[in-house]
Amino acid sequence: MRIALIYPNMGDYRTKDAMTPLSMGILAALSPGHDIVFYDERLERLPLTLPDVDLVAISIETFTARRGYQLADRYRQQGIKVVMGGFHATFMPDEVAKHADSVVTGDAEGTWEQLLRDVECGALQPRYEGSRQRGLDDYRLDRSIFMGKRYAPLALIQYSRGCRFACDFCSIHAFYPDGVRTRPVEHIRAEIEALPAGHFIAFVDDNLFASRKKLESLLEVLTPLKRRWGCQISIDVARDETLLDRLAQAGCGFALMGFESLNPVNLRQMGKQWNHAAGDYGRVIRALHARGICVYGTFIFGYDEDTPDTLRQCLAFAQDNRLEIANFNLLIPTPGSALYERLKAEGRLLSPQWWVDPDYRYGDPIFIPKGMSAQDLTELCFWARTQFYSYPSIARRLIGINRARQWKNTLIALLANWVSHKEIARKQGKHLGEME
Numbered sequence: 001m002r003i004a005l006i007y008p009n010m011g012d013y014r015t016k017d018a019m020t021p022l023s024m025g026i027l028a029a030l031s032p033g034h035d036i037v038f039y040d041e042r043l044e045r046l047p048l049t050l051p052d053v054d055l056v057a058i059s060i061e062t063f064t065a066r067r068g069y070q071l072a073d074r075y076r077q078q079g080i081k082v083v084m085g086g087f088h089a090t091f092m093p094d095e096v097a098k099h100a101d102s103v104v105t106g107d108a109e110g111t112w113e114q115l116l117r118d119v120e121c122g123a124l125q126p127r128y129e130g131s132r133q134r135g136l137d138d139y140r141l142d143r144s145i146f147m148g149k150r151y152a153p154l155a156l157i158q159y160s161r162g163c164r165f166a167c168d169f170c171s172i173h174a175f176y177p178d179g180v181r182t183r184p185v186e187h188i189r190a191e192i193e194a195l196p197a198g199h200f201i202a203f204v205d206d207n208l209f210a211s212r213k214k215l216e217s218l219l220e221v222l223t224p225l226k227r228r229w230g231c232q233i234s235i236d237v238a239r240d241e242t243l244l245d246r247l248a249q250a251g252c253g254f255a256l257m258g259f260e261s262l263n264p265v266n267l268r269q270m271g272k273q274w275n276h277a278a279g280d281y282g283r284v285i286r287a288l289h290a291r292g293i294c295v296y297g298t299f300i301f302g303y304d305e306d307t308p309d310t311l312r313q314c315l316a317f318a319q320d321n322r323l324e325i326a327n328f329n330l331l332i333p334t335p336g337s338a339l340y341e342r343l344k345a346e347g348r349l350l351s352p353q354w355w356v357d358p359d360y361r362y363g364d365p366i367f368i369p370k371g372m373s374a375q376d377l378t379e380l381c382f383w384a385r386t387q388f389y390s391y392p393s394i395a396r397r398l399i400g401i402n403r404a405r406q407w408k409n410t411l412i413a414l415l416a417n418w419v420s421h422k423e424i425a426r427k428q429g430k431h432l433g434e435m436e
C-alpha cells in the first residue's frame with residue numbers, strides 16, 4: 001500500500017525554522033512493508049493530486065487544523081482515504097471527523113498498525129483510540145524520511161512523554177493525564193551513537209526533569225558521549241547546584257525555561273507558583289550562564305495582572321539578563337487546556353473556534369484581557385519580539401558577554417536569533433490556511 005504522510009504548515013507557505021516532525025518518523029517506522037512518501041508543507045509545496053496513493057495521513061495541531069482540513073477535503077475529493085491525528089484531533093475528534101474518513105486520538109503506537117490492517121481489508125473504522133499509557137520500550141523512529149529536506153541543523157530526540165505539572169495554559173497534562181513515561185536510557189544512548197558526530201541534539205520532552213532519578217539516569221548516559229545538547233526543563237532544577245553541575249558536565253548547552261511571568265499573582269493563576277522554588281529568576285540565569293549553559297526564556301502575556309508596563313518590564317529583564325533566546329507569547333487558549341474552558345465560561349473568547357475562523361490571522365487577539373485592550377496586547381507582544389531580536393539587541397546580548405559559554409553555542413544562538421529576526425514578520429498577520 002502506498003501511504004502519503006503529510007505535515008501541514010499554518011498555510012501554503014514555506015518557513016526557515018522547521019524541525020523534523022518526529023510523529024511522522026514514528027508513523028513511517030510503524031509501516032513496514034508499505035511504500036511511504038512524506039511531505040512537509042513548511043519546506044515544500046504539496047502536490048495538488050496524489051496519484052497511486054491509497055491512504056493519506058495528516059497530523060494536525062490547533063494552529064494547523066484549518067490548513068489540514070483544506071488538504072484533507074482536497075484529497076478526499078480525489079477518492080483517497082484520509083486519516084487525521086495529532087493533538088488537535090485528540091481534543092476535537094468530532095470536528096476533525098467532518099474532514100476525515102478516520103480519526104486517531106492519543107498516541108499512534110499499537111493503533112496505527114491495526115488501522116493499516118483494516119485499510120487493507122477494506123474495513124477502516126471511523127475512530128481509533130490510541131493508548132496514552134503504553135510503555136516506550138518499543139519506541140521506533142524512521143529518520144530516513146527526513147533526508148533531503150532542509151530542516152534546522154538539529155537532531156531531535158524524545159526521552160519522555162508527559163509532564164509532572166498541570167499548568168493552566170498547557171494541554172500536555174490533558175493529553176497525558178497519567179503521569180510521565182520515559183524510554184530506557186540504553187535506547188537513548190544507542191540512538192545518539194547512531195547520529196552523525198557533529199549534530200547538536202535537542203530533546204523534545206516537555207520537561208526533561210521528569211524526576212530526579214530519571215534525569216540523573218539520563219545524564220549518566222549522556223556524559224561519556226560528549227555531545228552538545230539542549231532541552232526544555234522546569235526551573236526547579238536550579239534548586240540543586242550539584243544537578244546544574246551535572247547538566248553542564250553531560251553536555252547541556254541550552255536550557256529552555258518557562259519563566260512565563262515576573263508577577264507572582266499571575267504565576268498563581270496559571271498554576272506555576274512553584275516557579276520561584278529555585279529563587280530569583282536572575283540568580284537562576286546567572287547560575288546557568290556560569291556553567292556555560294545558554295538560556296531560552298519564555299514569557300506569556302494576557303493574564304489578569306498584566307498591563308502594558310508588564311511587557312516592557314519583561315523585555316527589559318530578558319535583555320538585562322542577556323537571555324540568548326526568548327519568546328514573548330500572546331496567551332493562546334487552546335482546546336484541552338483549563339485556560340480555554342475558563343475563558344469560554346467567562347465569555348471572554350473573541351472567537352471560540354478561532355482556529356477555523358477565516359478572519360483570524362496569526363498574532364491576532366483571541367480573548368478579552370483585563371489589564372489592557374485586546375489590540376494593545378497583540379501589538380505589544382509583537383513589539384517585544386521585534387525589539388528583542390533587533391540587531392542591536394542581538395549584539396548586546398550575545399557578543400563577548402558570557403565567557404563560560406562555548407563558542408559553538410554562541411554560533412548556535414546567533415543563528416537562532418538571525419532566523420527569529422526573519423521569521424517574526426513572515427508569520428505575523430497571516431490567515432490560517434492562507435494560500436500564497
